Amino acid sequence: MSPAHRVSPFWIALGLVAAGYLGFWFAMLAATATYTSPGEVMEVLLSREIRYATLLSLVTCTASALLSVAVAVPVGYLMSRRRFPGHAVVDAALDIPIVLPPMVVGICLLIFFQTRAGGLIEQAIPLTYTVGGVIVAQFVIAAAFAIRTMRNVFDHLSPRPEQVALTLGATPLQAFRHVTLPAARSGMFAAASVAWARSLGEFGPILVFAGATRMKTEVLPTSVWLAWSVGELEQGVAVSLLMIAISMMVLVAVKMTGERV
């Protein structure tokens, strides 16, 4: 092989690190996938409780992803396009849900809804230990990820076309609606997918704020925990495999749309 085509030891070393990390992951997934038989997995997944938890997960994740994008688009746009006093502080504050332990978020939610302001909201829409509470618990964390995604999307879109739109007589809202938003469509899908995937895996805040009541507020991560806590390992593994499959599908969707952002 000519010197020009010889792969440098530097790149080989980097490749080994990547291969080691991915190999570890594949080994874990393979071990989980072969822990139980396909028949047992199907039996668990077709049970009434798991079908309910699956449906509830799909519905609540979709609702929290839509809510997250509805908040992430205006907040991400504001943070990307405007510099204002305290911008850095607001930027850091928006990341708090990302770094806070999820269980702490659940405790904060539970305490807030015991206050006077929270009580007023509860009177209009009961949330604590309800399906609504599942969505709120997922949303408060997923929205932070969606905001970060949308901010990156807007950072990568040049503001020049919006500025040209303003010189052509558009208001800032019209420039946003007709020029920027259509260009951010793929990014919005990516943000929704990230929020959806994050919501699917959420467990701590849901357990604390919405509870883990079978056939009521039980979502897939709760099912894994409930099965594990009573020693039903096959059931826990079966639900875990279902969640891995769903996550893979979301990941593929994000990658496919991400390339078009």
Added chain:
Amino acid sequence: MIRLENIVWTPPGKGRAPVLDGVSFGIPSASYAVLMGRTGSGKTTLLEILCGLRAPGSGAVWIDDREVTALPPGERGIGYVPQDGALFPTLTVRQQIGFGLRMRGIPPAEIESRLLEAAGSVGVSALLDRLPPGLSGGERQRVALARALVVKPSVLLLDEPLASVDEETQDDLMELLRRTRREHGITVLHVTHSRREAEGLGEWQLRLEGGRVHASSTTT
């Protein structure tokens, strides 16, 4: 006519020196001025202040005997063509050119006839259903020019419009710009690094240096 009076602009942040430090100059109606200056000298900032996209720290902007310093960009009577055209990424050429008319509430039939006329005048009639990724650099600049001209501005502001095209396309676009100025009777301020563009187009040559317009001269 364009007139700037003692424009000062300082970037945000403590202790920063002003980028524009008392810029004053005038460009007579229907003339073609070229503004030159080093990278970072504040040329684009000056255009943004003229467009109303950036507020000056102090000073006044006049366009056609009307002070526009406090007016929003859409009410200044300007057309703006940034570097590389800044076309709207998801709109067809037809939608791009008709955009300003649509924002002004012009009836659809009139929009169609005016956009066809504008597209014809810059030679993009065959491209009306294309999206920006399907256009060459020169075509993008032509579309951006038609989009700016269709709303009949009295002043055309060009920010390095020929910087990203080859020399042959530059010659074509320079001829188009000369013809546009002649046919529309429009005042043009053209920012460039290129001496070739300045000598080929500018009746007035301005140089921005050290925060001020230092030299101005006529070539015709």
